[in-house]
Amino acid sequence: MTLTAPVTGTAARRARRTALLHWIAVHSLGIAAALFFVLPFVFVVLTSLMSDQQALTRDLTPDSWHFGNYLKVFETEGFLTWWKNSLLYAGLGTVLVVVSSLPVAYALAKFRFRGRHLSLLLVISMMMLPPQVVIIPMYLFWAQQMDLSGSLWPLIIPMAFGDAFAIFLLRQFLLTIPDEYVEAARIDGCGELRILLRVVLPMAKPAVAAVALFQFFYCWNDYFGPQIYASENPAAWTLSYGLESFKGAHHTDWNLTMAATVLVMAPVILVFFFAQKAFVEGVTLTGVKG
Amino acid sequence: MSTDTLPATEAAPAASGSTAARRNTLRSRRRSNALRTLAFMSPWLIGFGFFFVYPLVSTVYFSLMKYDGLNAPEWRGLDNWEYVFTSFPQFWPALRNTLWLCVVMVSCRVVFGLGIGMLITKIKTGAGIFRTLFYLPFLAPPVAATLAFVFLLNPGTGPVNTLLEAIGLPAPAWFTDPAWAKPALTLLAVWGIGDLMVIFMAALLDVPKEQYEAAELDGANGRQRFRHITLPNISPIILFAVVTGIIGAMQYYTQPIVASKVASGVMGGSGVTFVPGYPDDSTLTLPQLVYSLGFSQFNYGAACVVALVLFAFSMAFTALLMRRRGGLIGSGD
Numbered sequence: 001m002t003l004t005a006p007v008t009g010t011a012a013r014r015a016r017r018t019a020l021l022h023w024i025a026v027h028s029l030g031i032a033a034a035l036f037f038v039l040p041f042v043f044v045v046l047t048s049l050m051s052d053q054q055a056l057t058r059d060l061t062p063d064s065w066h067f068g069n070y071l072k073v074f075e076t077e078g079f080l081t082w083w084k085n086s087l088l089y090a091g092l093g094t095v096l097v098v099v100s101s102l103p104v105a106y107a108l109a110k111f112r113f114r115g116r117h118l119s120l121l122l123v124i125s126m127m128m129l130p131p132q133v134v135i136i137p138m139y140l141f142w143a144q145q146m147d148l149s150g151s152l153w154p155l156i157i158p159m160a161f162g163d164a165f166a167i168f169l170l171r172q173f174l175l176t177i178p179d180e181y182v183e184a185a186r187i188d189g190c191g192e193l194r195i196l197l198r199v200v201l202p203m204a205k206p207a208v209a210a211v212a213l214f215q216f217f218y219c220w221n222d223y224f225g226p227q228i229y230a231s232e233n234p235a236a237w238t239l240s241y242g243l244e245s246f247k248g249a250h251h252t253d254w255n256l257t258m259a260a261t262v263l264v265m266a267p268v269i270l271v272f273f274f275a276q277k278a279f280v281e282g283v284t285l286t287g288v289k290g
Numbered sequence: 291m292s293t294d295t296l297p298a299t300e301a302a303p304a305a306s307g308s309t310a311a312r313r314n315t316l317r318s319r320r321r322s323n324a325l326r327t328l329a330f331m332s333p334w335l336i337g338f339g340f341f342f343v344y345p346l347v348s349t350v351y352f353s354l355m356k357y358d359g360l361n362a363p364e365w366r367g368l369d370n371w372e373y374v375f376t377s378f379p380q381f382w383p384a385l386r387n388t389l390w391l392c393v394v395m396v397s398c399r400v401v402f403g404l405g406i407g408m409l410i411t412k413i414k415t416g417a418g419i420f421r422t423l424f425y426l427p428f429l430a431p432p433v434a435a436t437l438a439f440v441f442l443l444n445p446g447t448g449p450v451n452t453l454l455e456a457i458g459l460p461a462p463a464w465f466t467d468p469a470w471a472k473p474a475l476t477l478l479a480v481w482g483i484g485d486l487m488v489i490f491m492a493a494l495l496d497v498p499k500e501q502y503e504a505a506e507l508d509g510a511n512g513r514q515r516f517r518h519i520t521l522p523n524i525s526p527i528i529l530f531a532v533v534t535g536i537i538g539a540m541q542y543y544t545q546p547i548v549a550s551k552v553a554s555g556v557m558g559g560s561g562v563t564f565v566p567g568y569p570d571d572s573t574l575t576l577p578q579l580v581y582s583l584g585f586s587q588f589n590y591g592a593a594c595v596v597a598l599v600l601f602a603f604s605m606a607f608t609a610l611l612m613r614r615r616g617g618l619i620g621s622g623d
Contacts, residue, residue, distance in 0.1 A: 023414065023415075026412045026413055026414075027413065029409055030409060030410075030413050033409060034423045034424070036481070037423050037424050037427050038423055040427070040481065041427075044441070056447060058447045058452045060452065100333035101334075103331075107331050108331075111326075111327050113327045119331070121612070122338060122342075125605065125608060126338065126342050128607075128608040129342065129604065130543075130577055130604055132541070132576075133349065133580075134341070134346060134348075135581075135597070136345075136348075136352060136580075136584050136590050137344070137345040138341070138345050139585075140359065158337065158340075158341050161337030161340065162333040162334035167334060217429070217431075220431060221433070221544075223543075223544040224543055224544065224577075224581075239431075240431055240432075240433045240434075241433075243434060243437060244433055251555070257437065258438070261434045261438055264431050265430050265431060265434045265435075269426065269430075272426075
């Protein structure tokens with residue numbers, strides 16, 4: 001005993017030192033990685049606050065702070081319209097997708113019917129379909145048959161007919177709700193629509209929130225859709241589409257372009273901070289849990 | 291696959307006297323179940339027919355036609371296919387770029403995503419803050435993020451080259467150099483790694499702790515534990531990340547088209563027609579070809595051929611994903 005005691009003492013000390021070194025190594029790496037992820041944002045914001053001349057130099061930080069750049073962006077012709085259009089597209093799109101996808105996901109998760117498996121495979125195929133594959137006939141339909149090109153309606157209307165990704169994500173979540181809840185409600189004589197709205201929906205709130213967020217971000221970020229249908233009419237442009245032409249119109253004003261970039265990123269990041277949990281849950285749900 | 295929700299007692303044919311009556315109620319019950327299913331599925335059924343089947347069939351039809359949107363379509367057989375594969379100069383560069391993206395960009399994203407995922411599971415102090423910071427770039431809208439990177443990486447005055455030169459490293463021309471444009475896009479893709487980080491993090495936390503403890507008792511070092519415990523446990527997730535990454539690379543559109551537009555200085559309203567792929571077709575991908583063939587050259591036939599090639603590749607990898615990972619579809623059957 002007297003012989004071993006000092007040995008364990010040094011061993012414990014050594015273990016503590018390794019643990020400390022390990023802690024330092026891990027957190028240094030963490031800080032390095034954090035710099036990689038954060039510095040681009042920092043440089044963008046710093047440049048957005050520079051004067052016109054300074055933004056064209058190699059300076060990294062502004063000599064004087066020009067918060068007025070943001071006002072100038074808002075005063076740019078069209079910028080507020082793009083905001084309004086983005087909100088309309090993302091807002092309406094989100095509501096329509098949630099309302100139309102939920103019953104489909106419920107049927108796929110809780111009804112047993114012939115062709116259920118096939119339907120699910122087709123939903124996944126639709127989810128993986130690049131939008132460019134079907135764009136020619138779709139454009140011809142909306143532009144020639146419906147005369148709706150130059151507006152965002154060709155993008156909004158299809159969202160009333162379910163979105164494959166939303167259906168898939170909701171269905172994955174609804175599978176985790178035990179069938180007993182649904183069965184019990186059926187035995188009580190509840191109609192399926194009431195079961196969906198009164199029993200299932202309250203339990204599926206996190207998934208619905210995740211779907212709504214994903215859809216909102218999808219619409220907000222969409223570039224291809226507005227490029228195809230709205231490009232001919234600047235009054236129908238969204239922020240994501242207009243931002244690029246903003247750079248075109250302010251060819252050399254990197255400060256204004258970066259201010260506009262910040263204004264496009266800001267809403268998404270704000271929404272994320274308020275709904276972080278739902279968002280991360282959604283990512284995990286589609287990625288890992290099967 | 292069973293076809294109804296009826297309890298076993300009702301589903302079993304009744305042997306007693308009133309068989310006919312029971313069979314009738316059974317049949318009407320079945321019919322109302324089918325109607326109910328139809329009603330719940332209807333939004334998607336309409337969408338599936340109208341936004342998937344119809345345009346796909348129509349795309350095949352137009353791929354065999356000469357059509358410019360103004361004059362009536364003319365039957366051309368396989369002419370468009372021959373044109374795209376043999377004489378359209380941008381097709382093979384686009385396919386080569388896609389292959390490059392599938393190999394280099396996807397592996398960079400998976401390796402880096404796994405690394406960041408492992409790092410975040412080891413961070414003890416301030417884990418929440420680190421996680422949020424690592425995740426944020428994934429949320430940056432693609433157009434905004436691309437614009438930011440074209441600025442950050444601009445060869446003349448960009449902060450990245452300023453820093454590189456300050457520490458004595460070579461400063462590439464990034465988005466304006468054909469050799470560096472794809473690496474620049476890869477950097478942008480690696481920056482937005484948040485989705486993979488979350489997925490890998492969840493997978494790593496699911497690896498049973500006992501396996502690590504047992505290995506440690508057997509004297510396995512860190513690398514051996516990673517090789518023999520971590521990797522086998524998360525290999526399905528790695529496969530998932532690779533295949534979804536490849537599907538994403540096939541569809542890669544917004545970032546390259548915005549980067550090439552902004553870096554080349556050809557903007558809307560400047561009067562010059564923009565040809566995607568700047569510099570020297572190095573950022574061209576198949577979806578961009580659909581766009582430029584269809585909406586700036588009005589060669590709808592050839593655009594549909596490229597669209598169908600894109601479709602074939604996407605569906606092949608989707609099939610791979612579903613076959614190798616039955617888990618994607620999940621239980622409930």
